[in-house]
Amino acid sequence: xxxxxxxxxxxxxxxxxxxxxxxxxxxxxxxxxxxxxxxxxxxxxxxxxxxxxxxxxxxxxxxxxxxxxxxxxxxxxxxxxxxxxxxxxxxxxxxxxxxxxxxxxxxxxxxxxxxxxxxxxxxxxxxxxxxxxxxxxxxxxxxxxxxxxxxxxxxxxxxxxxxxxxxxxxxxxxxxxxxxxxxxxxxxxxxxxxxxxxxxxxxxxxxxxxxxxxxxxxxxxxxxxxxxxxxxxxxxxxxxxxxxxxxxxxxxxxxxxxxxxxxxxxxxxxxxxxxxxxxxxxxxxxxxxxxxxxxxxxxxxxxxxxxxxxxxxxxxxxxxxxxxxxxxxxxxxxxxxxxxxxxxxxxxxxxxxxxxxxxxxxxxxxxxxxxxxxxxxxxxxxxxxxxxxxxxxxxxxxxxxxxxxxxxxxxxxxxxxxxxxxxxxxxxxxxxxxxxxxxxxxxxxxxxxxxxxxxxxxxxxxxxxxxxxxxxxxxxxxxxxxxxxxxxxxxxxxxxxxxxxxxxxxxxxxxxxxxxxxxxxxxxxxxxxxxxxxxxxxxxxxxxxxxxxxxxxxxxxxxxxxxxxxxxxxxxxxxxxxxxxxxxxxxxxxxxxxxxxxxxxxxx
Numbered sequence: 167x168x169x170x171x172x173x174x175x176x177x178x179x180x181x182x183x184x185x186x187x188x189x190x191x192x193x194x195x196x197x198x199x200x201x202x203x204x205x206x207x208x209x210x211x212x213x214x215x216x217x218x219x220x221x222x223x224x225x226x227x228x229x230x231x232x233x234x235x236x237x238x239x240x241x242x243x244x245x246x247x248x249x250x251x252x253x254x255x256x257x258x259x260x261x262x263x264x265x266x267x268x269x270x271x272x273x274x275x276x277x278x279x280x281x282x283x284x285x286x287x288x289x290x291x292x293x294x295x296x297x298x299x300x301x302x303x304x305x306x307x308x309x310x311x312x313x314x315x316x317x318x319x320x321x322x323x324x325x326x327x328x329x330x331x332x333x334x335x336x337x338x339x340x341x342x343x344x345x346x347x348x349x350x351x352x353x354x355x356x357x358x359x360x361x362x363x364x365x366x367x368x369x370x371x372x373x374x375x376x377x378x379x380x381x382x383x384x385x386x387x388x389x390x391x392x393x394x395x396x397x398x399x400x401x402x403x404x405x406x407x408x409x410x411x412x413x414x415x416x417x418x419x420x421x422x423x424x425x426x427x428x429x430x431x432x433x434x435x436x437x438x439x440x441x442x443x444x445x446x447x448x449x450x451x452x453x454x455x456x457x458x459x460x461x462x463x464x465x466x467x468x469x470x471x472x473x474x475x476x477x478x479x480x481x482x483x484x485x486x487x488x489x490x491x492x493x494x495x496x497x498x499x500x501x502x503x504x505x506x507x508x509x510x511x512x513x514x515x516x517x518x519x520x521x522x523x524x525x526x527x528x529x530x531x532x533x534x535x536x537x538x539x540x541x542x543x544x545x546x547x548x549x550x551x552x553x554x555x556x557x558x559x560x561x562x563x564x565x566x567x568x569x570x571x572x573x574x575x576x577x578x579x580x581x582x583x584x585x586x587x588x589x590x591x592x593x594x595x596x597x598x599x600x601x602x603x604x605x606x607x608x609x610x611x612x613x614x615x616x617x618x619x620x621x622x623x624x625x626x627x628x629x630x631x632x633x634x635x636x637x638x639x640x641x642x643x644x645x646x647x648x649x650x651x652x653x654x655x656x657x658x659x660x661x662x663x664x665x666x667x668x669x670x671x672x673x674x675x676x677x678x679x680x681x682x683x684x685x686x687x688x689x690x691x692x693x694x695x696x697x698x699x700x701x702x703x704x705x706x707x708x709x710x711x712x713x714x715x716x717x718x719x720x721x722x723x724x725x726x727x728x729x730x731x732x733x734x735x736x737x738x739x740x741x742x743x744x745x746x747x748x749x750x751x752x753x754x755x756x757x758x759x760x761x762x763x764x765x766x767x768x769x770x
Contacts, residue, residue, distance in 0.1 A: 178473050178474060178475055178482070179466070179472070179473070179474035179475070180474065180475050180477055181466055181474045181475070181476055181477065182476075182477055182478055183465075183466075183476070183478060184474075184476060184483060184764055185465070185466040185467055185468040185469070185472060185474070185485065185764075186459075186461040186465045186466070186467060186468065187459070187461060187467070187468055189422070189712070190412075190421055190422060190458070190459065190460035190461070191422045191458075191459070191692070192408075192410070192422060192423070192424045192425060192442075192456040192457065192458050193456065193457050193459065194425075194454070194455075194456065194457070195211075195231075195233075195234070195441060195443070195454075195455035195456055195457040196231065196233075196234050196235045196236050196455050197236065197453050197454065197455065198216070198229060198236050198443050198444050198453045198454075198455060199227075199229055199236050199237075199238060199453070200219075200221065200225065200227045200229065200444075200453075201221065201444055201450075201451035201452060201453045202219035202220055202221045202225060202227075202247075202444055202451060203219060203220050203222075203247075203429075203430040203431065203444065203445055203446045203451055204218075204219050204220045204247045204248040204249075204264075204293075204430050205217060205218050205219030205220075205247070205249070205251075205431075205432045205444065206218050206219075206249040206250050206251030206260040206263075206432065207251050207386075207432030207433055207434045207443075208251040208252055208253045208254060208255065208258040208259070208276075208434055209231070209253070209254050209255040209258065209434045209435075210254070210255070210434060210435045210436070210439065210441075211231075211233060211434070211435045211439040211440055211441045211457055211458075212231075212232065212233035212439075213230075213231070213232065213233075213254065213255040213256075214230070214231035214255060214434045214435070214441050214443075215228065215229070215230050215231070215239075215251070215254075215255045215258050215276070215434070216228070216229050216231075216251075216432040216443060216444070217229075217242055217249070217251060217258070217260055217276075217281075218242055218245070218246045218247060218249045218260060218263065219247050219249075219432075219444075220247035220248075221451070222451075223245075224245035224246055224247045224264075224265070224266070225245050225247070226241040226242035226243070226244060226245040226246065227241060227242075228240060228241055228242060228276070228281070230255060231255075231441065231443075231455070233457075236443075236455070239279075240276075240279060240280045240281060241281070242260065242274055242281050243274060243281055243282075243283055244265065244272060244274075244283075245265075245266075246260075246263040246264065246265055246270070246272060247263060247264050247292075248262070248263050248264040248292035248293050249261065249262055249263030249264075249272070249292070250262055250263075250294050250295070250296040250305070250341075251296070251432075252296050252297055252298045252299065252300070252303050252304075253276075253298070253299050253300040253303070254299070254300075255278065256276075256277065256278030257275075257276070257277065257278070257299065257300040257301075258275070258276040258300060259273065259274070259275050259276070259300045259303055259321070260272075260273070260274050260276075260281075261273045261274075261287060261294070261296065261303065261305055261321070262287060262290075262291050262292055262293075262294045262296075262305060262308060263292050264292040268290070268311060269290045269291050269292045269308075269309065269310055269311045270286070270290050270292075271286035271287030271288070271289065271290040271291070271326075272286055272287075273285060273286050273287065273321070273326070275300055284324070285324060285325050285326065286326070287305060287319055287326050288319060288326055288327075288328070289310050289315070289317050289319070290310055290311075291308035291309055291310035291311075291315065291317075292308060292309055292310075292337075293307075293308050293309050293337040293338040294306060294307055294308035294337070295307050295308075295336075295337075295338075295339050295340065295341035295350040295353065295387075296341050297341040297342050297343050297344065297345075297348045297349070297350075297387070297389075298321075298343075298344055298345045298348065299344065299345075300323065301321075301322060301323035302320070302321070302322065302323075302344065302345040303320070303321035303345070304318065304319075304320055304321075304329065304341075304345055304348055304367060305318065305319045305320075305321070305326070306318045306329075306332055306341065306350050306367075307332055307335060307336050307337050307339070307350065307353065308337050309337045314335045314336050314337045314354070314355045314356070315335055315337075316331050316332035316333070316334070316335035316336075317331065317332075318330055318331060318332060318367075318372070320345060320369075329367075329370075330367065330370055330371040330372050331372070332350070332365060332372050333363075333365055333372055333374065334355060334361065334363045334365065335355055336350075336353035336354060336355040336361050336363075337353055337354060337355070338353050338354060338383055338384050338430075339351055339352035339353025339354075339361060339383065339385060339387075340352050340353075340385045340386050340387030340396070340398045340399070340401075340433075341387045342387035342388055342389030342395075342396030342397070342413075343367070343389050343395075343396060345367075345369050346367075346368060346369035347366075347367070347368065347369075348366070348367040349364060349365070349366055349367070349375065349387065349389065349396045349413065350364070350365050350367075350387075351363070351364040351365075351375075351378055351385070351387065351396070351398055351413070351418075352378055352381070352382045352383060352385040352398060352401060353383055353385075354383040360381040360382055360383045360402075360403065361378075361381055361382075361383065362377040362378040362379070362380065362381040362382070363377060363378075364376055364377055364378060364413070364418070375413070375415075375416070376413070376416050376417035376418055377418070378398060378411055378418050379411060379418055379419075379420050379668060379669075379670055380403060380407075380409055380411070380420075380647065380668070380669045380670055381403070382398070382401040382402065382403055382407070382409065383401060383402050383429075384400075384401045384402040384429035384430045385398050385399060385400055385401030385402075385409075385429070386398075386399045386400060386401075386430075386431060386432065386433035386442060387399070387433065388433045388434060388435045388436060388437070388440035388441075388442075388458070389413075389436050389437060395413055395414060395415055395436075395437050396412075396413045396437065397410060397411070397412055397413070397433075397436075397437055397440055397458065398410070398411045398413070398418070399424065399433050399440070399442050399458075400424060400427070400428050400429050400431060400433075400442060400445060401429050402429040402430075403603075403646075403647065403669065404602075404603060404621070404623035404624075405427070405448055405600065405602045405603030405623065405624070405646070406427040406428050406429050406445075406446060406447050406448040406603075407423070407427050407429070407603075407645075407646075407647045407669070408423035408424035408425065408426060408427040408428070408645070408647070408648070409423050409647050409648070409668075409669060410422060410423050410424060410458070412437055412460075413437075420668045420669075421460075422692055422712065423645075423647065423648045423691075423692075424442060424456050425456060426447060426452060426454050426456065427447060427448070427603075427645065427647075428444075428445030428446055428447045428448075428452055429445055429446055430445055430446050431443055431444045431445025431446075431452070432444060432445075435458070437460060438459070438460050438461075438462070439457075439458065439459055439460075440457070440458040441455055441456070441457050441458070442455070442456050442458070443455040443456075448602065468485050468764075469485060470485050470486070470487045471484070471485065472484060472485045481766050481767075482766070482767040483764055483765065483766050483767065484764075484765055484767065485763070485764055485765070486763065486764075486765045489758055489759070490758070490759050491707075491709075491718045491719060491720040491756070491757070491758050491759075492720045492756070492757060493705075493707070493720050493721070493722055493723055493740070493754045493755065493756050494754065494755045494756075494757065495723060495752070495753070495754055495755075496532075496535070496739075496753035496754060496755050497535060497536045497537065497753060498537070498751040498752060498753060499517060499530055499537045499741055499742060499751040499752075499753060500528075500530055500537055500538075500539055500751070501520075501522060501526065501528045501530065501751065502522065502742070502748070502749040502750055502751035503520035503521055503522045503526060503528070503548075503742050503749055503751070504520060504521055504548075504726075504727070504728035504729070504742055504743050504744035504749050504750070505519075505520050505521050505548040505549045505550075505594075505684075505728040505744075506518065506519050506520030506521075506548065506550075506728075506730045506741075506742045507519055507520075507550045507551055507552030507561055507564075507597070507730055508552055508686075508730035508731055508732040508739070508741065509552045509553055509554045509555060509556065509559040509560070509577075509732055510532070510554075510555050510556040510559070510732045510733070510739075511555070511556075511732060511733045511734065511737070511739070512534065512732070512733040512734075512737045512738060512739045512755055513532075513533065513534035514531075514532070514533065514534070514555070514556040514557075515531070515532035515556060515732045515733070515739045515741070516529070516530075516531055516532070516552070516554075516555075516556045516559045516577065516732070517529070517530045517531075517532070517537070517730060517741055517742060518530075518543055518550075518552060518559070518561055518577075519543055519546070519547050519548055519550045519552075519561065519564060520548050520730075520742060521548035521549075521749075522749060523749075524567075525546050525547055525548045525565070525566055525567070526546055526548070527542035527543035527544070527545065527546035527547075528542055528543075529541060529542055529543060529577070529582070531556055532556075532739065532741070532753070537753070540580065540581075541580060541581040541582065542582070543561060543575055543582050544573075544575055544582050544583075544584055545564075545566060545571060545573045545575065546566060547564030547565055547566045547571050547573070547593075548564060548565055548593075549563075549564050549565045549593035549594045549595075549728075550562065550563050550564030550565075550571070550593070550595075551563050551564075551595045551596060551597030551606060551609075551642075552597055552730075553597045553598055553599045553600065553601075553604050553605075554577070554599070554600050554601040554604070555600070555601070556579065557577075557578065557579035558576075558577070558578065558579070558600065558601040558602075559576070559577035559601065560574070560575070560576055560577070560597075560599075560600075560601045560604050560622070561573075561574070561575045561577070561582070562574040562575075562588055562595075562597065562604070562606055562622070563588055563591070563592050563593055563595045563597075563606060563609060564593050565593035565594075570591045570592060570593055570610075570611060570612050571591055571593065572587035572588035572589070572590065572591035572592070573587055573588075574586060574587055574588060574622070574627070576601055577601075585625065585626075586625060586626040586627065587627070588606060588620055588627050589620055589627050589628075589629055590609075590611055590616065590618055590620070591611060592606075592608075592609030592610060592611050592616055592638075593609060593610055593638075594609055594610050594638040594639045594640075594684075595607065595608055595609030595610075595616075595638065595640075596608055596609070596640040596641070596642035596651055596654075597642055598642050598643055598644045598645060598646065598649040598650070598667075599622070599644070599645050599646040599649070600645065600646070601624065602622075602623065602624035603621075603622070603623065603624070603645065603646040603647075604621070604622035604646060605619065605620070605621055605622070605642075605644075605645075605646045605649050605667065606619070606620045606622070606627070607619045607620075607633055607640075607642065607649070607651055607667070608633055608636065608637050608638055608640055608651070608654065609638050610638040614636075615636040615637050615638050615655075615656050616636055616638070617632035617633045617634075617635070617636035617637075618632050619631060619632055619633060619667070619672070621646060622646075630670070631670060631671045631672065632672070633651060633665050633672045634663075634665055634672055634673075634674055635654075635656060635661065635663050635665070636656060637654035637655055637656035637661055637663075638654060638655055638656075638683075639653075639654050639655045639683040639684045639685075640652065640653055640654035640661075640683075640685075641653045641654070641685040641686055641687035641696050641699070641731075642687050643687040643688055643689045643690065643691075643694050643695070643731075644667075644689075644690050644691040644694070645690070645691075646669065647667075647668065647669030648666075648667070648668065648669070648690065648691040648692075649666070649667040649691060650664070650665075650666055650667075650687070650689075650690070650691045650694045650710065651664065651665045651666075651667070651672070652664045652665075652678055652685075652687065652694070652696055652710075652715075653678055653681070653682050653683060653685050653696065653699060654683050655683035655684075659681075659701075660681040660682050660683045660699075660700075660701060661681055661682075661683065662677040662678040662679070662680065662681035662682075663677060663678075664676060664677055664678060664710070664715070666691055667691075675713070675714075676713060676714040676715060677715070678696060678708055678715050679708055679715055679716075679717050680699075680704065680706050680708065680717070682698075682699030682700060682701075682704060682706070683699055683700065683701075683727075684698075684699050684700055684727035684728045684729070685697065685698050685699030685727070685729065686698050686699075686729045686730055686731030686740060687731055688731045688732055688733045688734060688735065688738035688739070688756075689710075689733070689734050689735035689738065690734070690735070691712065692710075692711065692712035693709075693710070693711065693712070693734070693735040693736075694709070694710035694735060695707065695708070695709055695710070695731070695734075695735045695738050695756065696708045696710070696715070697722055697729070697731065697738075697740055697756070698722060698725070698726050698727060698729040698731075698740065698743060699727050699729075700727040700746075702746075703725045703726060703727050703744075703745060703746045704721075704725050704727075705721035705722030705723065705724065705725035705726070706721055706722075707720055707721055707722065707756065709735060709758075710735075720756070722740060722754055723752075723754060724743075724745060724750060724752045724754070725745065726742075726743030726744055726745050726746075726750050726752070727743060727744055727746075728742075728743050728744045729741070729742060729743035729750075730742050730743070733756075735758065736757065736758040737755075737756070737757060737758075738755070738756040739753070739754075739755055739756075740753070740754045740755075740756065741753045741754075
């Protein structure tokens with residue numbers, strides 16, 4: 167009888183549990199019932215608890231999480247915001263906060279059924295960092311009432327007593343760990359004074375730990391069940407971010423960010439399994455929950471085509487990945503042009519500027535079916551960059567012969583308004599981010615290729631660290647704290663180099679499969695899309711998974727360069743460009759469909 171190994175060349179594995187994904191990442195969780203910020207949180211990913219907060223009015227609402235669904239449970243005795251939590255779902259504690267008119271030292275304990283009032287903090291305050299369990303809790307820093315403090319208090323299940331003094335006074339940072347092995351990180355200690363400082367607590371005193379890679383405030387922490395190991399999640403730099411960093415007891419490393427950038431939400435769990443819910447996106451209070459999973463040894467990691475027998479469930483299984491990718495033709499733009507910029511998503515796109523020739527200020531909006539004209543840019547130009555959304559777009563840089571432009575304009579859904587210019591005027595640059603948190607990188611200032619990077623906060627541009635390879639005519643996508651740069655032109659020609667930006671510096675990643683310039687991009691740093699470009703003029707499309715590029719079987723129907731893009735990897739938009747003979751008004755929509763996952767082999 168033939169064996170599977172003889173047919174396929176490998177054995178069927180015997181495993182006690184199904185393989186797990188190898189990549190640490192955030193995934194969608196259940197929807198919270200009450201959107202709010204500045205709330206307390208406790209528990210784990212499969213047994214979480216959130217309580218209090220601002221809706222924006224103070225609330226006493228408590229909700230419990232089972233790993234998939236949030237459900238209301240008993241309310242706090244007092245509505246409160248800017249409170250902090252610790253403990254588990256059935257033995258939680260909330261302390262500090264802002265009551266009806268001022269900071270308070272309120273302490274309440276939850277037993278899985280009801281909240282009971284207990285002895286208050288010695289120092290009333292809000293926006294503290296905290297961690298621990300219900301009978302061994304640490305409260306550090308905060309604002310009592312307006313100046314940040316370095317005071318630490320410890321709770322033994324009945325009373326609060328003085329603990330060690332923080333080295334850096336601060337408020338509204340993250341906390342994780344237990345009383346004898348805890349952490350605080352980030353926060354602020356004055357207007358605009360975001361912190362990257364980490365301090366470690368041994369139950370008596372604080373000592374310096376490794377600094378966060380990004381100075382940040384309003385971040386949240388997880389690490390309930392581990393010692394001196396934690397996650398810093400979300401927060402605010404100059405705008406809401408989804409940044410995630412992981413601490414190993416010595417230093418922080420930047421890992422995959424949340425899908426939704428936000429701050430002042432609630433978090434719980436540990437570095438292997440955590441949750442983050444609600445928070446302020448900068449536009450609204452969210453009800454979204456995201457779940458962090460970081461699988462490590464001794465797990466077996468998933469590989470496509472892997473076959474195994476699950477000894478626990480007594481089932482023969484395999485991993486399958488069946489995706490299909492395709493470009494579909496959409497309706498043409500009103501104005502054929504190349505070297506234009508884009509913003510938005512596939513069903514709500516924005517196209518602006520470009521050359522027809524000559525250079526133009528034309529703006530058009532796409533609704534997923536047709537393009538319609540809108541009010542023009544104030545400065546006509548081509549080879550500019552763009553980012554943001556259809557109702558909150560940003561245009562910057564470009565070329566208005568004979569002038570290289572640093573002009574920045576904001577689009578509000580109807581018209582463009584001038585803002586502060588780039589520090590370095592440039593054209594054929596790259597862009598990423600949002601209207602209030604944008605990134606401009608590389609380009610040409612007339613004297614050669616640039617490596618410089620600038621960050622926009624909704625008002626002005628600030629210089630940041632340069633890229634590793636100076637170039638222009640690049641593709642880009644992502645957000646200000648997690649951007650992706652790829653391709654471009656630098657002597658001696660088209661580039662395939664890829665770089666990732668973490669909100670502070672650029673690091674080199676794996677190359678594109680096809681070196682090219684004058685290409686477009688869409689998506690995020692962990693799910694990017696590159697398409698079009700030259701030489702020669704191409705419609706080649708590649709997908710990026712956060713590590714490497716894979717050539718898609720689908721190419722643009724109309725090969726072109728100086729093309730614009732918008733949207734996500736799975737739902738992208740390509741428009742305009744130059745075919746080598748004509749200026750194009752063609753629009754194409756990219757869609758990825760299919761499923762990936764574990765399948766069970768059945769006999770029928």
